[in-house]
Amino acid sequence: MEEQKLKMQADIERWYRPYPALQIFFFIMVMLFISIFLYYITQTIVIPLEIIITFWFGAASFFYPFFIKIRRRSAMILGWVLYGITLFGGVYLGYKYLSVSIERIREFVLFIAVVEVIGIELLHHIVSELKHYRSSKVIIADVILSIIFGACMFIFFYGIPGVVSGILDLFWSIIVTIVLVILFAYAIFPERPF
Amino acid sequence: MIDFLIFIAIMAVGGIIFGIIGYLTTRPDPIKEEILGYIVGKFLDERYFSVKKISEALQLDRTIVEDKLRELEQAGVIMKTRKGWQLVDPLVFLTKRDYERALRLTRGDNILYGAYQLYKLTMLEGFLLFILILIFSAIVPILVLIYPPVGNFLASIFGVNPFLASLFLAALLILIADAFDNILKYITRERYMVIVAEHAGILFDCYFLDELSGYIRRGRIRDVEIKISRIQYLNNWFGDTPVGDVIVKTVKGGVIKKDKKGNIEKTNEHRFVSIPYPRELFFIIQSIKLGNLQWRKQNAPILAMWKAGTRPVFPTEAAPARRRKR
Numbered sequence: 001m002e003e004q005k006l007k008m009q010a011d012i013e014r015w016y017r018p019y020p021a022l023q024i025f026f027f028i029m030v031m032l033f034i035s036i037f038l039y040y041i042t043q044t045i046v047i048p049l050e051i052i053i054t055f056w057f058g059a060a061s062f063f064y065p066f067f068i069k070i071r072r073r074s075a076m077i078l079g080w081v082l083y084g085i086t087l088f089g090g091v092y093l094g095y096k097y098l099s100v101s102i103e104r105i106r107e108f109v110l111f112i113a114v115v116e117v118i119g120i121e122l123l124h125h126i127v128s129e130l131k132h133y134r135s136s137k138v139i140i141a142d143v144i145l146s147i148i149f150g151a152c153m154f155i156f157f158y159g160i161p162g163v164v165s166g167i168l169d170l171f172w173s174i175i176v177t178i179v180l181v182i183l184f185a186y187a188i189f190p191e192r193p194f
Numbered sequence: 195m196i197d198f199l200i201f202i203a204i205m206a207v208g209g210i211i212f213g214i215i216g217y218l219t220t221r222p223d224p225i226k227e228e229i230l231g232y233i234v235g236k237f238l239d240e241r242y243f244s245v246k247k248i249s250e251a252l253q254l255d256r257t258i259v260e261d262k263l264r265e266l267e268q269a270g271v272i273m274k275t276r277k278g279w280q281l282v283d284p285l286v287f288l289t290k291r292d293y294e295r296a297l298r299l300t301r302g303d304n305i306l307y308g309a310y311q312l313y314k315l316t317m318l319e320g321f322l323l324f325i326l327i328l329i330f331s332a333i334v335p336i337l338v339l340i341y342p343p344v345g346n347f348l349a350s351i352f353g354v355n356p357f358l359a360s361l362f363l364a365a366l367l368i369l370i371a372d373a374f375d376n377i378l379k380y381i382t383r384e385r386y387m388v389i390v391a392e393h394a395g396i397l398f399d400c401y402f403l404d405e406l407s408g409y410i411r412r413g414r415i416r417d418v419e420i421k422i423s424r425i426q427y428l429n430n431w432f433g434d435t436p437v438g439d440v441i442v443k444t445v446k447g448g449v450i451k452k453d454k455k456g457n458i459e460k461t462n463e464h465r466f467v468s469i470p471y472p473r474e475l476f477f478i479i480q481s482i483k484l485g486n487l488q489w490r491k492q493n494a495p496i497l498a499m500w501k502a503g504t505r506p507v508f509p510t511e512a513a514p515a516r517r518r519k520r
Contacts, residue, residue: 012497015473016436050201057205066432073220080216081209088208092201098358107354110362117365121372127216128434134268167353180366187372191379 017069027067034059051097054089061086065126079126087119105164109152116149120188134190142188150181226262228252230271233281234495242278271498283307283490284497285474288387296389296397299406303391306490307478311386312437312468323371331364388466390478392487396442398466400451407452410464414448415483420472421465438472441465442479 017023038052061082068075094100100111124131130138158173159166166173232252237243249259263279266272273280273290286293286308296305338345338360345356352359387406388398395412399405422430422438430436442449447460469475474497481489 012471012474013436016430016471018431050198053201053205069431076220077213077216080219081213084208084210084212084215085205086208087212089201089205092204094358096197098355100358107358110352110354110358114358114361114365117369118361121368135265167351180369183369183373186376187369191376 013069013071020070023068023070027063030063030067031056031060048097050089050093054086054093057082057086057089061122061126065128076127083123083126086122087115090118091115105160106156106166109155113149113152113156116145116152117184120145124188132190138190142185142190145188146181146185149184150177153177153180223262225254225258226265229254229259229262230266230498231495233266233272234284234498237281238490238494242275242280244278284494285309285471285478286389287470288389292387296387296391296406300389300391300394300397303394305389305391306482306487307388307390307475309388309470309475311388311466312435312470323375327368327371330367334363335360386467388469388475390475390482392482395482396479398464401454404452408450408464410442410444410449412482412485414444415442415479416445416448417443418476418479418483419443420476422472426468435470436472437468437470439465439467440469440472440475440479 018026034056038056041047042052061079064079064082068079094111094115098107098111100108102108154173154177155164155166157166157168157176158170168176229248229252232248233243236251245256245259245263248254248263249256252259263272267274270287271282271284273282273293282293283304283306286305287310288296288308293305293308296308297303334344335357338348338356345360348359348363349356352362386399388396389406390396393412394409395415396410397406398408400408419441420438421441426437426439430438441463443463446462449461449464451459451461451464453459466475477489481487
């Protein structure tokens with residue numbers, strides 16, 4: 001067999017993916033479509049600009065890994081940047097529009113739980129290597145996050161005696177919390193690639 | 195206006211912080227690359243090596259070598275056995291347990307490729323989950339915003355801000371979808387295994403919980419083809435792992451398959467469905483058919499580095515130099 005035919009490109013995945021220019025083009029087209037959609041929405045409903053901007057970046061973070069398969073450092077760093085912008089923007093919006101504060105403790109813990117879940121899942125979505133990376137540091141981080149999530153869920157469902165009451169009794173709060181923590185831990189723990 | 199500027203500043207800070215994290219985590223690791231290059235260059239066929247050998251050959255501290263070897267083990271490039279460290283061929287995408295099973299069943303043959311067939315169920319499930327997540331995570335919060343009764347209903351159940359409750363529901367759905375995806379991957383992907391061994395040829399599972407009872411001897415392979423369907427093209431464009439079907443044609447009765455009852459069926463052709471990295475499998479099968487593993491030797495370092503993630507940044511082909519006009 002000819003040597004030339006078997007010669008492999010440096011990038012193993014390039015053969016399967018669209019050309020980088022086409023990937024970027026697709027991504028730009030989708031974001032353009034979303035921008036037009038948001039523009040028409042704002043013409044009919046009054047939505048604060050902050051929400052529009054955060055939604056736009058959220059959509060960009062969501063679609064970025066689907067379209068951009070370029071294995072270049074700059075592309076990877078851009079994914080991280082999009083994630084950071086979306087996460088911080090989302091937390092700010094939560095603080096401002098959902099009136100999340102430490103005084104309203106059940107809403108506060110629920111907000112932390114939601115940010116944890118969406119934050120980690122979005123990070124795994126954007127930086128898919130992290131989903132498969134298994135090390136002691138990652139496992140410790142996952143255990144800590146699961147404990148925080150469990151504590152938040154328990155306070156949300158049961159409340160804090162003498163301070164705030166929840167929506168379930170002690171038995172069901174423990175059961176629901178355990179189920180949700182198992183679900184959370186199973187979802188965020190490193191999984192095998194391929 | 196100040197509020198808006200604060201908002202922009204907060205987003206910018208988020209982008210900068212995570213940009214720095216991204217910058218630091220995507221740095222190439224020259225030591226790991228050097229160790230991997232050495233292992234692949236020297237132990238591709240011998241396969242067993244020790245920390246001492248590497249640290250002496252590369253003049254590196256033993257603890258550094260040990261740390262890097264552990265990282266490579268995480269990436270599935272090498273494996274620790276009783277005889278010492280062992281190089282796993284870069285195109286082996288099996289769990290440690292299945293790799294050991296494959297080695298046992300081939301009596302320690304050199305396994306050049308190993309993967310699981312990703313049956314349609316997995317791809318369809320992925321697509322359906324994606325649609326479900328998209329619908330529920332977007333529609334419930336939107337409904338809360340535009341249709342107050344939904345918000346009131348959620349507020350009466352959870353006793354918190356209805357929009358926050360809708361986000362909580364969306365987060366729960368994402369978690370359920372992720373956990374479900376993990377379970378399904380475990381059930382489907384880790385069952386239909388295909389391996390290509392240097393001497394034994396191609397071995398594959400014929401049914402759920404099979405022990406590689408199907409096989410094609412390397413001398414009986416006549417032709418190999420890659421077929422990529424439209425759905426697979428879509429998956430390859432937008433999904434994580436590129437897949438395609440690989441069809442192996444043999445001389446008469448070259449494909450031996452066993453069913454659960456032990457009945458043997460002989461055919462002239464076998465289609466491996468949704469195999470990860472089909473082009474590489476094609477090359478490997480061509481190589482064993484011709485009895486020439488030169489392709490593997492040439493490309494093993496690149497493949498190993500790609501798999502280990504030591505080189506997340508692949509060199510792009512240089513653009514042809516422009517001729518200067520005189």
